[in-house]
Amino acid sequence: xxxxxxxxxxxxxxxxxxxxxxxxxxxxxxxxxxxxxxxxxxxxxxxxxxxxxxxxxxxxxxxxxxxxxxxxxxxxxxxxxxxxxxxxxxxxxxxxxxxxxxxxxxxxxxxxxxxxxxxxxxxxxxxxxxxxxxxxxxxxxxxxxxxxxxxxxxxxxxxxxxxxxxxxxxxxxxxxxxxxxxxxxxxxxxxxxxxxxxxxxxxxxxxxxxxxxxxxxxxxxxxxxxxxxxxxxxxxxxxxxxxxxxxxxxxxxxxxxxxxxxxxxxxxxxxxxxxxxxxxxxxxxxxxxxx
Amino acid sequence: xxxxxxxxxxxxxxxxxxxxxxxxxxxxxxxxxxxxxxxxxxxxxxxxxxxxxxxxxxxxxxxxxxxxxxxxxxxxxxxxxxxxxxxxxxxxxxxxxxxxxxxxxxxxxxxxxxxxxxxxxxxxxxxxxxxxxxxxxxxxxxxxxxxxxxxxxxxxxxxxxxxxxxxxxxxxxxxxxxxxxxxxxxxxxxxxxxxxxxxxxxxxxxxxxxxxxxxxxxxxxxxxxxxxxxxxxxxxxxxxxxxxxxxxxxxxxxxxxxxxxxxxxxxxxxxxxxxxxxxxxxxxxxxxxxxxxxxxxxxxxxxxxxxxxxxxxxxxxxxxxxxxxxxxxxxxxxxxxxxxxxxxxxxxxxxxxxxxxxxxxxxxxxxxxxxxxxxxxxxxxxxxxxxxxxxxxxxxxxx
Numbered sequence: 001x002x003x004x005x006x007x008x009x010x011x012x013x014x015x016x017x018x019x020x021x022x023x024x025x026x027x028x029x030x031x032x033x034x035x036x037x038x039x040x041x042x043x044x045x046x047x048x049x050x051x052x053x054x055x056x057x058x059x060x061x062x063x064x065x066x067x068x069x070x071x072x073x074x075x076x077x078x079x080x081x082x083x084x085x086x087x088x089x090x091x092x093x094x095x096x097x098x099x100x101x102x103x104x105x106x107x108x109x110x111x112x113x114x115x116x117x118x119x120x121x122x123x124x125x126x127x128x129x130x131x132x133x134x135x136x137x138x139x140x141x142x143x144x145x146x147x148x149x150x151x152x153x154x155x156x157x158x159x160x161x162x163x164x165x166x167x168x169x170x171x172x173x174x175x176x177x178x179x180x181x182x183x184x185x186x187x188x189x190x191x192x193x194x195x196x197x198x199x200x201x202x203x204x205x206x207x208x209x210x211x212x213x214x215x216x217x218x219x220x221x222x223x224x225x226x227x228x229x230x231x232x233x234x235x236x237x238x239x240x241x242x243x244x245x246x247x248x249x250x251x252x253x254x255x256x257x258x259x260x261x262x263x264x265x266x267x268x269x270x271x272x273x274x275x276x277x278x279x280x281x282x283x284x285x286x287x288x289x290x291x
Numbered sequence: 292x293x294x295x296x297x298x299x300x301x302x303x304x305x306x307x308x309x310x311x312x313x314x315x316x317x318x319x320x321x322x323x324x325x326x327x328x329x330x331x332x333x334x335x336x337x338x339x340x341x342x343x344x345x346x347x348x349x350x351x352x353x354x355x356x357x358x359x360x361x362x363x364x365x366x367x368x369x370x371x372x373x374x375x376x377x378x379x380x381x382x383x384x385x386x387x388x389x390x391x392x393x394x395x396x397x398x399x400x401x402x403x404x405x406x407x408x409x410x411x412x413x414x415x416x417x418x419x420x421x422x423x424x425x426x427x428x429x430x431x432x433x434x435x436x437x438x439x440x441x442x443x444x445x446x447x448x449x450x451x452x453x454x455x456x457x458x459x460x461x462x463x464x465x466x467x468x469x470x471x472x473x474x475x476x477x478x479x480x481x482x483x484x485x486x487x488x489x490x491x492x493x494x495x496x497x498x499x500x501x502x503x504x505x506x507x508x509x510x511x512x513x514x515x516x517x518x519x520x521x522x523x524x525x526x527x528x529x530x531x532x533x534x535x536x537x538x539x540x541x542x543x544x545x546x547x548x549x550x551x552x553x554x555x556x557x558x559x560x561x562x563x564x565x566x567x568x569x570x571x572x573x574x575x576x577x578x579x580x581x582x583x584x585x586x587x588x589x590x591x592x593x594x595x596x597x598x599x600x601x602x603x604x605x606x607x608x609x610x611x612x613x614x615x616x617x618x619x620x621x622x623x624x625x626x627x628x629x630x631x632x633x634x635x636x637x638x639x640x641x642x643x644x645x646x647x648x649x650x651x652x653x654x655x656x657x658x659x660x661x662x663x664x665x666x667x668x669x670x671x672x673x674x675x676x677x678x679x680x681x682x683x684x685x686x687x688x689x690x
Contacts, residue, residue: 100455100456101454101456105456143356143436143489144440145436145440145488145489145492145493146489153455154444154453154454154455154458155446155454155455157440157444159437159440159441159444159445160426160429160431160432160441160445161431161587162431162432162437181638182579182638197587197589198431198587198588198589199431200430200431200433200561201433202354202433202434202437205352205354205355205433205434206355207433212588213589249579250579257586257589258589259589259591
């Protein structure tokens with residue numbers, strides 16, 4: 001908390017002339033479920049997708065940034081994250097996998113509560129939460145070899161796309177995966193990797209990296225009480241329209257491919273247009289909800 | 292400049308460009324004659340590295356935050372040949388990049404450190420510093436610094452197999468080698484005795500960036516030497532740079548590839564080409580795990596587009612194509628003469644000649660057996676024997 005206090009003291013410019021602002025500590029819990037089972041490395045998930053399939057967890061991590069709380073009038077209050085090995089600037093890594101090495105290794109720390117502060121007028125009733133999934137562009141394309149926590153996790157590096165995996169949720173369906181058009185096909189992991197794609201430009205050459213598809217969903221939750229509620233990531237909502245025993249084409253699962261058949265329904269569930277990588281304002285994401 | 296009289300138009304332009312750069316370099320080095328024209332070229336930063344290439348060729352680009360030094364090159368050479376730089380200690384860069392083979396590996400497809408088969412053929416590395424993009428087909432990977440992280444940390448497929456779990460033990464293995472502390476402190480004097488992946492990466496890329504050479508019989512002919520190439524190779528050279536075969540459209544210029552970046556350029560093309568290797572089910576498709584830059588852009592017209600590799604050392608870097616599917620230069624020439632590849636049966640069946648995304652320069656041509664032998668003789672004249680045995684690029688752990 002010392003860190004958070006220090007940062008708050010430095011951010012006086014947010015502030016305002018009004019002297020009735022108060023600094024409130026926040027701690028936003030994230031939980032993940034699939035078909036009412038809490039997701040962790042030790043729980044076999046059941047009833048997934050259209051098959052339905054059983055599956056074991058391999059990885060469950062995602063970055064969030066630009067977290068904002070809102071009051072009943074819709075006024076937005078920017079949060080300030082505590083700075084630690086999971087949180088840097090306004091970026092946090094949520095990690096719900098409790099074992100290393102694709103859930104096969106040693107027990108490791110998770111990070112399920114995003115902590116920090118928010119400055120609001122005294123008496124404000126906060127009732128909404130908004131955040132963006134992913135890593136902001138300026139950080140997404142910085143040199144990963146020198147990146148500091150929480151951007152130093154090699155498992156979240158997406159080197160061939162010159163950036164980061166924003167979301168990495170991988171499961172191993174029991175019985176593996178087949179491909180209807182290829183009798184010789186075999187895969188063991190149904191992966192979901194979300195990240196910016198079609199990027200070009202190199203900061204090391206003084207260029208700005210520009211991506212054809214940003215792929216950063218915005219999650220906006222109403223009726224969220226930051227003192228009582230948690231953010232629920234419902235994995236079944238994410239993949240429910242897919243058959244996890246099958247990969248029809250392209251990457252096993254969905255790795256943000258705009259034409260990957262497994263990606264279409266996943267992007268819709270995240271409120272995104274899979275072809276442009278932009279938020280689709282005509283639909284609402286269904287993966288995250290208040291718990 | 293006899294070269295100007297014998298080379299086709301495009302090559303002449305490049306030769307003139309090289310001459311222009313030559314003047315520029317002379318001005319920068321301050322050792323040229325007085326009173327000559329100086330050319331303002333902000334990208335031609337001073338370099339502290341002896342590239343050991345003729346002045347007629349422009350220098351490769353150096354990243355702003357990783358300028359070339361001999362100390363980094365030498366450290367990178369040790370790391371390149373060090374299998375400790377892999378998760379299980381079994382694989383070095385040199386496992387798939389063998390100097391005698393132009394730093395290719397002679398296999399159809401390379402194997403990662405845990406035995407996984409990679410999707411694409413291991414490429415030769417000589418003059419990779421001049422590639423506009425790195426790897427076979429990735430417009431997002433522009434520098435060797437970006438490229439190097441892929442084999443070190445890739446999970447699918449596993450190459451060197453370095454992960455979050457083993458990275459500290461990999462680093463400790465490097466730190467424990469008695470030769471390294473001095474090499475690192477010389478290469479990165481500002482970092483003291485720290486050994487981290489950023490400096491490992493920057494040294495590896497300095498070694499690979501320094502793998503430049505223009506000393507094949509063809510190069511020496513271009514530089515004005517006589518009698519470096521056979522009469523057959525000269526006939527093949529004229530075929531190669533001629534409009535009938537169209538080879539030079541994608542494999543022209545001093546880099547023998549149209550994917551070229553050097554420090555004289557203010558604008559860089561990043562070309563990729565579909566050559567008609569596949570046309571699965573007649574809709575232009577390539578095999579599912581290997582679809583070129585379509586995998587990056589998701590643009591349907593990018594299906595099957597790959598970077599044209601430089602042809603230097605091509606005679607020693609068999610097998611050919613991004614998937615290693617052609618064993619010999621003869622087979623490659625037959626393929627281009629046919630204007631694509633027909634696969635009669637199986638899951639990849641289709642007439643590649645009719646691929647709707649095929650390059651307009653791959654239209655097929657007539658070639659006699661004698662002409663084909665001449666063309667192969669020319670391609671063999673691109674082998675830089677001095678590079679293949681140069682001790683500067685050899686395994687320092689065997690010294």
